[in-house]
Every structure is written in C-alpha cells, then in structure tokens.
Amino acid sequence: MKKKWAAAAISAALFLCTGAGAYAGANLQEIKAYLNSGIKIKVDGKPVKLQDAQGNPVIPITYNNTTYLPVRAVSDALKIAVDWDGSTSTVLLGEKVDGVSIDTGEQLSIHTTLDPTFTTYNGKNYKAAITYQGNDSIVLYPKKKYQKLYLQIAAIDKDVDIEFKDSDTFRTLKETTTIKANSGLNTIEVDIGGIDTIWAGVTAKEGGTFFIPLTTSYYK
Incomplete structure (x- = not known):
C-alpha cells in the first residue's frame, strides 16, 4: 500500500x-x-x-x-x-544501488576497535570492528538515507542475542535474533526506511564474545 x-x-x-x-x-x-x-x-x-x-x-x-x-x-x-x-x-x-559501509567514522560503540589483534576473524583483518566479551549497546546512524541495514555478526564461543530498535521512538525494528556459537559470520537484514538512528542491543550469553566487522556491514 x-x-x-x-x-x-x-x-x-x-x-x-x-x-x-x-x-x-x-x-x-x-x-x-x-x-x-x-x-x-x-x-x-x-x-x-x-x-x-x-x-x-x-x-x-x-x-x-x-x-x-x-x-x-x-x-x-x-x-x-x-x-x-x-x-x-x-x-x-528507495534503495541505493551500492551498499555503504557502516564504518563512517562515527563512534558506534565504546568497544569499537582498529587494533588488528581484535579486528581479525578467521584469518581476515576487517580493519574496524566491534568486539567484546559480554553485553553491549551499539548506535548506528543511517540518517534516513537508506532502506536496509545488513549487519554481520559472529558468536565466538557462546550464543549471542541481538535486537534492533528505532533509537528515537524505541520502536522494535527487528525482534531478537539468536546467533549460534561458532556458526561463522551471520548477516542480519533490518528494514530501516525513514530511520535516523538505530539502537542495537547485543547480549552475549554466559560471558561469551561477539564480533561485528564494520567494513563489511553496510546500509543499502
């Protein structure tokens, strides 16, 4: 409609x-x-x-x-x-033809890192990543320019839950998704048309560690 x-x-x-x-x-x-x-x-x-x-x-x-x-x-x-x-x-x-990396220079999380020790996953250095052992809140800034968010995330050793909300209204954009431990990089698609700022809550179970590469996660 x-x-x-x-x-x-x-x-x-x-x-x-x-x-x-x-x-x-x-x-x-x-x-x-x-x-x-x-x-x-x-x-x-x-x-x-x-x-x-x-x-x-x-x-x-x-x-x-x-x-x-x-x-x-x-x-x-x-x-x-x-x-x-x-x-x-x-x-x-509507959607742009080419994706735009979410690594736009914004401080997305206090656990954002450029250290190769922590930006490398399965032998590949992603240059910029969010990685942490525990829970984290991530803020993304599409600024109403895109229709979709494609966020990559890996659960290193324990299952990880992640949910997405409109940061301004706290309306749910995507219900909680569970990422299974040792399942590699998973890509989560979120509808973000008309959204200015996104809040993503990451819950690593039992003190597990998660990894989010910023250079291969993108808006479209």
Missing part, C-alpha cells in the same frame, strides 16, 4: 526541500502558486502531518489545479529513504 501511495504521489510531481544552491541554474521558471493548508494527508488510513528535516510543518502547494507535495516529507511519512544528488540534480528514492 505504501509503495503504491508513493508512486501516485511522485507522479503528481513532487519537489525536494534542498538548499538554495540546488536550485541555481537556467532550468528555473517563475510561477504563481498557492500554499494550500486545507489539504490533509493520510497514510494507510491514518492522518499524518508533513514536516521538513528540522521538524517544521510544511504545506502542500496548488498550481494549475495540481497539488504538489514535498518529497522529503512524504518519504518520511511513508518510511521511504530519500536523498539528493547535487551533482546530477537528481532526487533518489
């Missing part, structure tokens, strides 16, 4: 709320349009309020009997990733 709603909205000619620099150029045409605060929006039957990236309300525009909706606000309401490629003046909706 959400995908069909998004397609209909896009076909109605949406516009992206970007910086002023993105609009410079010869493609601009001045028009006379109207802010139409009388239009209400529902997603799957539930009323929603359209907001910009700062949380400010945005109002649909009516021009020549056609209603134009802000694509970023609509994408957030539908939990669909949206981005802007300034080099090609292109709005990017």
Whole structure:
C-alpha cells in the first residue's frame, strides 16, 4: 500500500526541500502558486502531518489545479529513504544501488576497535570492528538515507542475542535474533526506511564474545 501511495504521489510531481544552491541554474521558471493548508494527508488510513528535516510543518502547494507535495516529507511519512544528488540534480528514492559501509567514522560503540589483534576473524583483518566479551549497546546512524541495514555478526564461543530498535521512538525494528556459537559470520537484514538512528542491543550469553566487522556491514 505504501509503495503504491508513493508512486501516485511522485507522479503528481513532487519537489525536494534542498538548499538554495540546488536550485541555481537556467532550468528555473517563475510561477504563481498557492500554499494550500486545507489539504490533509493520510497514510494507510491514518492522518499524518508533513514536516521538513528540522521538524517544521510544511504545506502542500496548488498550481494549475495540481497539488504538489514535498518529497522529503512524504518519504518520511511513508518510511521511504530519500536523498539528493547535487551533482546530477537528481532526487533518489528507495534503495541505493551500492551498499555503504557502516564504518563512517562515527563512534558506534565504546568497544569499537582498529587494533588488528581484535579486528581479525578467521584469518581476515576487517580493519574496524566491534568486539567484546559480554553485553553491549551499539548506535548506528543511517540518517534516513537508506532502506536496509545488513549487519554481520559472529558468536565466538557462546550464543549471542541481538535486537534492533528505532533509537528515537524505541520502536522494535527487528525482534531478537539468536546467533549460534561458532556458526561463522551471520548477516542480519533490518528494514530501516525513514530511520535516523538505530539502537542495537547485543547480549552475549554466559560471558561469551561477539564480533561485528564494520567494513563489511553496510546500509543499502
């Protein structure tokens, strides 16, 4: 239902709320349009309020009997990733073609390490990893740019449980997954469309050790 709603909205000619620099150029045409605060929006039957990236309300525009909706606000309401490629003046909706490593320089956990002694697993050095003997809380920052998270994790000696929540609302994104000891690297797929920050709770049973390579875990 959400995908069909998004397609209909896009076909109605949406516009992206970007910086002023993105609009410079010869493609601009001045028009006379109207802010139409009388239009209400529902997603799957539930009323929603359209907001910009700062949380400010945005109002649909009516021009020549056609209603134009802000694509970023609509994408957030539908939990669909949206981005802007300034080099090609292109709005990017949904999954990106290539994955992006979660190793973006952010401090994801206090147990993040670059030490080859701890970033090496089964003879391969992953350069950056989160590894710990015990429980840990991990914070990831997709910043509403992606649809999927593919997180790799290994349980070294004991079973490990991991769960994912929206850090802002604490809504469950994926129920607890149990990683069996000595089962190698497991890849967990999580739907993260429209999510800004993710909390992942790792519980290593009986003092076990887990290993999460950051360079091969990615967003898409």
